[in-house]
Amino acid sequence: xxxxxxxxxxxxxxxxxxxxxxxxxxxxxxxxDTDLYGPVAANAVQGGTLNFGSLVExxxxxxYHQGSDARIxxxxxxxxxxxxxxxxxxxxxxxxxxxxxxxxGLTYTMKIRSGVKFHTGAAxxxxxxAYSYNYLRDPKSGSPGAGDLxxxxxxxxxxxxxxxxxxxxxxxxxxxxxxxxxxGVVPINYFDKPDAxxxxxxxxxxxxxxxxxxxxxxxxxxxxxNPDYWEKGAPYLDRVAITFIPxxxxxIVALRNKRVDLxxxxxxxxxxxxxxQPGLTVKRWRSLNQKAIDLGSELAPLGDVxxxxxxxxxxxxxxxxxxxxxxxGRVAYTMVAxxxxxxxxxxxxxxxxxxxxxxxKKLMKDAGFDKGMDLxxxxxxxxxxxxxxxxxxxxxxxxxxINLNIQRADLGVWIKNFQSKQMGFTFNDWATQSDPDLMFYxxxxxxxxxxxxxxxxxxxxxxxxxxxxxxxxxxxRKAVYVEFQKRMADTxxxxxxxxxxxxxxxxxxxxxxxxxxxxxYYGLARAWLKK
Amino acid sequence: xxxxxxxxxxASVLTGVIASMxxxxxxxxxxxxxxxxxxxxxxxxxxxxxxxxFFGLDQPLWxxxxxxxxxxxxxxxGQSWLGGQAVGxxxxxxxxxxxxxxxxxxxxxxxxxxxxxxxxGIYDGRWGDLLIQGFNLLGLAAPVFWVGLMLLVFISATFxxxxxxxxxxxxxxxxxxxxxxxxxxxxxxxxxAAACSQFVRQSVVSAFQQDYVRTALxxxxxxxxxxxxxxxxxxxxxxxxxxxxxxxxxxxxxxxxESLFAIPGLGRLLLSAIEGRDYPVLQGALLVxxxxxxxxxxxxxxxxxxxxxRVRLS
Numbered sequence: 001x002x003x004x005x006x007x008x009x010x011x012x013x014x015x016x017x018x019x020x021x022x023x024x025x026x027x028x029x030x031x032x033d034t035d036l037y038g039p040v041a042a043n044a045v046q047g048g049t050l051n052f053g054s055l056v057e058x059x060x061x062x063x064y065h066q067g068s069d070a071r072i073x074x075x076x077x078x079x080x081x082x083x084x085x086x087x088x089x090x091x092x093x094x095x096x097x098x099x100x101x102x103x104x105g106l107t108y109t110m111k112i113r114s115g116v117k118f119h120t121g122a123a124x125x126x127x128x129x130a131y132s133y134n135y136l137r138d139p140k141s142g143s144p145g146a147g148d149l150x151x152x153x154x155x156x157x158x159x160x161x162x163x164x165x166x167x168x169x170x171x172x173x174x175x176x177x178x179x180x181x182x183x184g185v186v187p188i189n190y191f192d193k194p195d196a197x198x199x200x201x202x203x204x205x206x207x208x209x210x211x212x213x214x215x216x217x218x219x220x221x222x223x224x225x226n227p228d229y230w231e232k233g234a235p236y237l238d239r240v241a242i243t244f245i246p247x248x249x250x251x252i253v254a255l256r257n258k259r260v261d262l263x264x265x266x267x268x269x270x271x272x273x274x275x276x277q278p279g280l281t282v283k284r285w286r287s288l289n290q291k292a293i294d295l296g297s298e299l300a301p302l303g304d305v306x307x308x309x310x311x312x313x314x315x316x317x318x319x320x321x322x323x324x325x326x327x328x329g330r331v332a333y334t335m336v337a338x339x340x341x342x343x344x345x346x347x348x349x350x351x352x353x354x355x356x357x358x359x360x361k362k363l364m365k366d367a368g369f370d371k372g373m374d375l376x377x378x379x380x381x382x383x384x385x386x387x388x389x390x391x392x393x394x395x396x397x398x399x400x401x402i403n404l405n406i407q408r409a410d411l412g413v414w415i416k417n418f419q420s421k422q423m424g425f426t427f428n429d430w431a432t433q434s435d436p437d438l439m440f441y442x443x444x445x446x447x448x449x450x451x452x453x454x455x456x457x458x459x460x461x462x463x464x465x466x467x468x469x470x471x472x473x474x475x476x477r478k479a480v481y482v483e484f485q486k487r488m489a490d491t492x493x494x495x496x497x498x499x500x501x502x503x504x505x506x507x508x509x510x511x512x513x514x515x516x517x518x519x520x521y522y523g524l525a526r527a528w529l530k531k
Numbered sequence: 532x533x534x535x536x537x538x539x540x541x542a543s544v545l546t547g548v549i550a551s552m553x554x555x556x557x558x559x560x561x562x563x564x565x566x567x568x569x570x571x572x573x574x575x576x577x578x579x580x581x582x583x584x585f586f587g588l589d590q591p592l593w594x595x596x597x598x599x600x601x602x603x604x605x606x607x608x609g610q611s612w613l614g615g616q617a618v619g620x621x622x623x624x625x626x627x628x629x630x631x632x633x634x635x636x637x638x639x640x641x642x643x644x645x646x647x648x649x650x651x652g653i654y655d656g657r658w659g660d661l662l663i664q665g666f667n668l669l670g671l672a673a674p675v676f677w678v679g680l681m682l683l684v685f686i687s688a689t690f691x692x693x694x695x696x697x698x699x700x701x702x703x704x705x706x707x708x709x710x711x712x713x714x715x716x717x718x719x720x721x722x723x724a725a726a727c728s729q730f731v732r733q734s735v736v737s738a739f740q741q742d743y744v745r746t747a748l749x750x751x752x753x754x755x756x757x758x759x760x761x762x763x764x765x766x767x768x769x770x771x772x773x774x775x776x777x778x779x780x781x782x783x784x785x786x787x788x789e790s791l792f793a794i795p796g797l798g799r800l801l802l803s804a805i806e807g808r809d810y811p812v813l814q815g816a817l818l819v820x821x822x823x824x825x826x827x828x829x830x831x832x833x834x835x836x837x838x839x840x841r842v843r844l845s
Contacts, residue, residue, distance in 0.1 A: 053696070059613030059807050065582075066613070139577035142585055146578050198615030217614055217621065218795035218803060220697045243696040246790045246799070250693075253683055257693040412563015412808055419567065419579075 036084045036092060037209075038514035038526035041236065048529040049239040050510065052521075053251045053260035057244040061204070061215055062197040063184050064136060067144035069431065069519065072181055074221060074242065076520045078119070079184025079206030082110065082129065082163075083175045087517055089342040089434040091175035095129065095185055095207065096163075105170030105472055110163040117228040118187055119204045119211045126157035128188045133165075135191055136183035145182025147442070170470040172477055173437035180520075181433060184208075209235040209525040220244060223524075236512075236528035255280060255505055261529070262506040262513060267384055268326040274505050281508060284328060284501040285515040288338040289431040291324065291385060293377075293393070293495040297455040299424040301375065306367040308492035312352040313360035314400045315393065321498040323392040324385035329500040334485035336432060336439070337499035338517030343436045343478060345485040352489055360400045372401030378426035379406060380414050385500070386427045421453055428494070431519060436481045437469045444493065456493035539832060543825045551603070554817045555596050558810050564588065565612045565808040586612055599814065608815035613807045618815035621800065626782075626819055628698060629789070629796035631708075632715055633781035637774055639720035644727025645770070651728060652735025653758065663728060670725025676787040679718035683791070686714070698795050715792045719785065723777055730773050734766035741765075767838055775831045783820045 058071035063079045083091040093099065099110040116124040135141050137149035151174070154166045167174060186205050190196055199205075204212035209229045213222035221242040225235055243260065245251045248270045254260040255274055265271050274280050295311065297303045317331045330337040333353055335344030347353060364370060377393065379386040394404040409417070417423050432439035446452050446462045464484040471477040488494070502515045513527040566582045583589050587598065602609060608618035651663040687693045694714055699707035738744055739762070747757045786798035797816055804812040 051696075057803065059803070059809070060611070060615055062615065068613075140581055142578050142581040144578055195615075198610065201614055201616060216698075216795065217611075217616065218625065218799045219793075241697070243793060245696065245793045246802075247793070249680055250683060250791055250793060253687045253693045254696055257687055257691060259693055259696050410562055411806075412561070412567055415567040416563055 035526075036094060036231075037522040038516075039512065040234075041512040041526060041528060044236040044512065044528040045531055046236055046528070047238050048531070049241055050237050050524065050527060050529060051259065051261045052240055052242045052524070053245050053254055053263035054242050055246060055248060055251060055264075055266075057218070057246070058221070060197075060201055061212065062200045063182060064141065064143045064145070064191075065197050067182070073520045074223070075184070076180045076208070076522055077210045077223060077240075077524055078204040078208040078212060079180065079186070080208050081180045081184055082178040085176060085179045085434055085516075085518065087338070087434070089339055091179065091435075094180075095124070096178075099175075101472070105470070106167055108165040108167070108174065109158075110165065112161050112163055113230060114161060116207050116230045118207055119226060120187060121228070122187055124185060124207055125160040126163045127160065129163050129185050130155050130157040131188040131190075132183060132185045133178070141191070143182055148177050148182070148438070170472060171437070172469060172472050173435045176433055176435040176438060179433065210240060213239065218244065235525045237524070240524050258507065262504065262510050262527075264515070264519070265503050265505055266500065268328055271328060271503050271505070279508055281506050283504045283506070283515070285504065286330070286338040286517050287431070287499050287502045287519060288336045288434055288517045289429070289499050289519065290332055290336045291389070291497045291500060292428045292430075293497065294423055294426050294428045294454055295493060295495070296421070296423040296425065296453075297457070297493070298422060301367075301369065301373055302425060304367045305491050306363040307369065309352055310360040310363035310367070310400055311397065311402070312489075312492045312495050313356045313363070314396050314402075315495055315497070316355050316396055317497050319396070320389045320392050323388040324498070325500050328503055329498045332496045332499045334489050334496055336496075337501075339432075339434055339436070339439070343481055345482040345489075350486060350489040352492060357399050364400055369401065372403060374403045374405060375425055376405045376407055378409050378414065378417075378424060380427065380429070381408050381410050383427070383429055385429075389427065389497070418453055421451075421455055423453065433518065437465070440481075440484065441465050441469060444488070454493040456491070458487065458491060458493070461487045461491075536833065539829055543829055547822065547825060550821045551600055551818060552596065554814055554821065555599065556592075558813045558817070559592070561805065561808065563808055565810065599811075603818065608818070609811040611809055611812050613809045618811045621812060622797070622815045622819050625795060625797045625800040625816070627700075628794060629782055629785060629798065631701070632712060632719070632785060632794070632796060633778050635712060635716045636719045636723055636781055637777055639716055640723035640727045640777065641774065643720070643724035645731055647724070648728040648731025649735055649758075651732040652739070653754075655736050655739070663732070667725040667729045667732075670721045671729070673721070675718055675722055676791060678721055679714065679788055679791045682714050682718060694792060696793050711792070711794065715785075715788045715794060718788055719781065726777070727773060731766060731770065734769050735762060738762040738765050764838075768835055771831055771834055771838070775827045779820070779824045779827055782823055
């Protein structure tokens with residue numbers, strides 16, 4: 001067996017090199033990565049209720065069957081997986097205390113954390129863990145997380161404190177996959193009850209730092225401190241009262257009048273209204289989100305790589321960023337801002353990065369479009385950044401003879417087109433977990449292994465993604481993903497534009513809150529209120 | 532009266548059946564489905580198939596309709612596809628909140644609009660009438676969301692106060708309840724008071740031009756007596772019609788106000804159900820609104836007869 005501590009050291013060393021580089025950049029804050037959920041506060045005051053204002057609302061709280069990001073943001077505080085998605089891209093053991101990997105990389109033996117109790121009061125054992133993950137990975141469960149675990153061939157409890165996971169192929173992303181996005185460990189046989197999923201809206205059965213107090217759809221979610229939480233002293237707050245306020249103007253008024261202590265805002269015009277407000281602190285955090293242009297090769301002119309390259313050369317990312325979110329974002333090329341330091345290719349080495357209208361025109365001419373062409377861009381209703389971005393892009397593409405028509409689609413229609421790989425030329429807005437395999441594989445690997453939503457069908461890229469998945473050495477693994485990113489920048493299935501920052505606005509009384517780059521509210525488990 | 536009531540009831544049932552079909556088909560005409568919403572853009576096909584089968588979306592439409600309507604007739608509106616909660620409970624809770632807003636708005640609108648409309652009608656063409664018509668115009672022209680937003684921002688900036696964010700029922704905390712509903716009712720009330728005032732004014736002006744009023748006035752009956760004995764009774768039918776319409780309109784149309792003030796009512800429920808393609812909730816909420824409309828219309832029809840015995844119920 002190879003102790004993973006060595007692997008962790010290597011990854012830490014690699015990470016420290018990248019983070020040194022990152023320190024040189026004037027950048028938004030990046031959450032601390034050494035502790036679960038954020039930094040432990042030595043001087044924290046226990047107690048109090050933090051009022052959190054949320055523009056989005058989870059449709060339900062079942063972490064197994066509800067795929068909405070609005071659900072994940074909150075349920076990560078009530079349900080826990082084996083690993084925690086560290087802000088720096090490392091998977092830190094959570095309900096797993098430690099783990100070892102066999103020399104062939106196919107068997108993971110995990111020691112399960114002791115002294116963990118469910119919100120029901122029952123003690124957690126490896127049998128509960130095995131049951132939970134076996135349920136999650138069963139496609140019949142109907143969970144959106146099932147596909148992520150398809151590499152696993154078996155999960156079994158060796159004894160009450162040891163779990164064995166066997167995978168079909170080595171997967172460096174496995175620990176990150178066993179995180180908190182979907183599922184979470186629940187008591188054995190929990191889903192035998194016919195109304196199990198619905199019950200999760202009334203009573204939480206996880207192991208997280210907070211328990212469900214009350215969930216009133218269209219109104220609020222109350223989470224209360226879990227007194228039996230396995231990490232001594234945590235969390236610091238007695239309650240987190242989350243109010244769902246769908247209108248940002250009302251949220252801003254509530255922040256000003258101290259009805260709300262902390263909120264996440266994402267529109268420039270909203271943030272600017274509270275920036276100068278005494279008693280409120282605005283903080284920017286890097287995100288794992290990307291705003292991108294996707295170029296589906298099924299759409300005739302985009303099947304020609306020269307057209308895609310010409311478009312890439314005509315796109316001025318910074319101009320689009322400024323038009324869309326102003327200063328609250330970072331230009332991205334092939335990697336989201338939250339992972340650039342750890343996994344991103346050096347932008348200077350990427351082809352088609354800089355605007356070059358002459359080269360773009362030549363490519364258009366070579367492709368037979370020297371007299372220009374019409375192209376239709378799809379934007380999604382209610383994604384505010386897309387409107388100004390579309391207008392800016394129209395002006396940019398006009399310089400190489402492309403007449404851009406803009407059509408708006410409802411999210412449901414857009415998702416349907418995306419899933420059926422008929423997306424054409426469209427803006428996209430998506431976030432990832434902090435591992436390149438989870439970010440790239442399903443989106444870009446050719447079928448049937450991946451979904452290849454953009455019909456890229458690139459054998460070289462797919463081979464690189466396979467290598468990246470199975471490579472367990474982090475330094476070599478990064479090299480593989482850098483190659484992949486160069487391939488992506490060269491053949492342009494997508495043009496990543498920027499990562500919007502996560503912007504938190506909090507009252508001065510709110511202490512030690514760190515925003516996770518995923519946008520999930522892990523930081524509430526470490527926040528406390530100054531009296 | 533009895534036969535008429537029975538006939539109206541049967542007509543209402545028929546209307547209800549047709550409307551339930553329309554509701555069922557219309558919500559499905561919205562592009563996209565709940566599975567795509569639940570699983571997101573990178574969903575697994577097997578999971579999508581499993582969910583479609585679970586929700587019965589793989590069955591023909593007529594089968595889906597029959598299953599839903601037969602359950603609804605037994606009082607079971609199903610469960611929310613997104614949250615799993617019982618639709619009846621969800622819609623019931625939201626209905627009570629919106630009904631409270633509707634009743635308060637109606638009271639405010641009538642309390643302000645009725646006297647203004649009467650004064651305006653009596654003093655037709657004079658400066659008082661013009662002033663009231665100016666108010667009516669302002670109330671009718673100002674969008675509800677704008678009025679609500681301005682009230683919220685103005686009161687917040689001036690008094691440092693904003694309404695509570697978590698709804699409390701009148702039984703739980705009357706003070707919190709009233710604090711939460713004050714601004715929404717004010718925002719909606721301005722529009723409805725203006726509409727009521729305008730409505731009443733037209734009726735009063737028109738009544739003053741009727742032969743029987745002219746005759747009464749010519750015979751020397753005091754204006755006050757003519758107004759209270761003849762005109763007010765004659766405009767009461769139109770006033771009741773107006774109140775019924777307003778009530779139904781508020782039940783189904785307070786989406787913006789409820790979103791602005793974070794009120795967990797029917798409008799917000801409908802909006803979230805449309806966004807999530809949560810058909811059972813959407814159908815349940817629309818069905819309740821539709822049934823309310825039928826009941827209110829029926830009650831109004833029957834009230835006509837009570838107010839004015841000359842009205843023929845046939």
